[in-house]
Amino acid sequence: MHELGIVFHIIESVEEVATQNNIHRVSGVTLQLGEVSGILHDYLSDCWRWACDKNDLMRGAELTIEEIPAITYCEACGRQYPTVEHGRTCPNCGSGDTYLIQGDEIMIKEIAVPDEDECAKIS
Template sequence: MHELGIVFYIIKDVKTAALEHDVQHVNAVVMNIGEVSTIVPDYLTDCWRWAVTKEPLLEGSELLINIIPAVTHCDACGREYETVRYGKKCPHCGSDQTWLLKGNEVEIKEIQV
């Protein structure tokens, strides 16, 4: 249950932010989750629903997930392509000198109070 660890991490961050801004209750937390991060969104929201029952600050709050599409950059031809569709090999020039530009995010985008 990798997702449960992530949920505790999110809760800790949200609590810190709430304390700094004198927030008493949070309605929703919006997450940016990369398409090729190892997170399964459904597991994450399940863990969230369970975990927030123990947190007065977050009781009844929703975890909203914004999926960030994965994009890979190719160093050989300088172009970008969809990671999930083509993998490590550039569809434009066939090079494997490629690296993930985005799509691995696990970050809090917004806290709604």
Template sequence: MHELGVVFHVIKTVEEVAKENQLTEIEAVTLQLGEVSGVIESYLQNCWKWAVEKKSEILKESALVVETIPAVTFCEDCEKTYGTVEHGKICPYCGSERTYLQQGNEFFIKEISGC
């Protein structure tokens, strides 16, 4: 389960931002998580709850908000996009395998709400 390592990285980053901005408490952290990023949201949420309670005073009461970025694949032959999860690597429009993931494997800290 690599989600715990991801959570520790997010906590460290958020604590640094909080210090730079003289925040004393973080109310929420919003992450953008790609649909095929390999991070399981339920594991992430469980790790977050444990880690902020045990490892971070400034994040102790903070919520983790996750926004999902849909996975989209681009076909180089017909130049159309389609849902990656539904269709995989083969283009549903022309049958080509000359495709690549355009979005959906991201992991970003979008917003930090604090005071």
């Protein structure tokens, strides 16, 4: 279950941002997950709740997951297509000369702080 390791990494990143910005409590984190990242949302959410309950900064913080669709680019015809639906073979020209251009990433989009309207954003 690599989801727990990912959660620990996210929490460490949030702790760094919190320290840099004098934040003492986090109410939520928005995470962008690629459609083919290999991360299981349910496991990630379970690990999130477990790990946050053990961390004063993160206790009770909500996790919001936004899925980034997987898109593949075809070198042969120069077109893009949905990866999950068509795999590695281009549905437009039949070429296998393709590569993933998005959909396997894991990024923290926002860190929400209680009683504040603003979110710290990591780019």
